[in-house]
Amino acid sequence: MTAKNCMNKKLNALIDRSQIKKTNLPTKFHFTYIAFNILLPIIIGIIIYIYFRKINPKILNYALLFVNLNQSPVYYFGGESYVPNWFVYNLPDALWAYSMTCFVVLIGIKDNLNNRLFYYIISYILILGQEILQGSLLQGTYDFYDILAINLGFFLGLYTSTTLGAHRDDC
Numbered sequence: 001m002t003a004k005n006c007m008n009k010k011l012n013a014l015i016d017r018s019q020i021k022k023t024n025l026p027t028k029f030h031f032t033y034i035a036f037n038i039l040l041p042i043i044i045g046i047i048i049y050i051y052f053r054k055i056n057p058k059i060l061n062y063a064l065l066f067v068n069l070n071q072s073p074v075y076y077f078g079g080e081s082y083v084p085n086w087f088v089y090n091l092p093d094a095l096w097a098y099s100m101t102c103f104v105v106l107i108g109i110k111d112n113l114n115n116r117l118f119y120y121i122i123s124y125i126l127i128l129g130q131e132i133l134q135g136s137l138l139q140g141t142y143d144f145y146d147i148l149a150i151n152l153g154f155f156l157g158l159y160t161s162t163t164l165g166a167h168r169d170d171c
Contacts (some may be wrong), residue, residue, distance in 0.1 A: 101157030
């Protein structure tokens with residue numbers, strides 16, 4: 001469907017209220033959005049944790065019992081790394097923040113602007129807070145580059161979700 005046809009359909013729906021969809025069932029677009037913007041980044045981040053890190057978080061040890069997590073990382077060859085550190089340590093945080101942001105945008109898509117802003121602020125505080133609290137209350141190590149990666153993931157997720165159309169119903 002072209003952009004012009006989509007715009008005409010939306011304008012017609014505004015004029016004639018009988019053309020507005022009566023169902024709240026997810027469309028094919030929503031399934032695609034969930035697959036590529038929420039699930040895929042999480043899966044890629046988990047793969048990076050499993051195969052490229054020396055030490056995995058305890059939650060992965062419990063969640064992935066069928067994987068031998070004590071093996072040496074894939075990215076070491078003869079004791080030297082051939083994968084950049086940002087890929088191994090910062091990219092999973094950016095992917096997680098991107099995925100969480102896309103999820104929050106999808107959940108709050110039908111709410112008014114004030115509620116959506118509240119969701120965005122709370123999710124940003126939670127995402128950033130977990131990194132800031134690492135080393136004191138949470139397991140992990142605080143890293144400034146993780147903060148940058150989280151900000152990149154959050155704002156990229158917010159940008160792509162709102163401009164590429166998580167709000168899109170059928171166009």
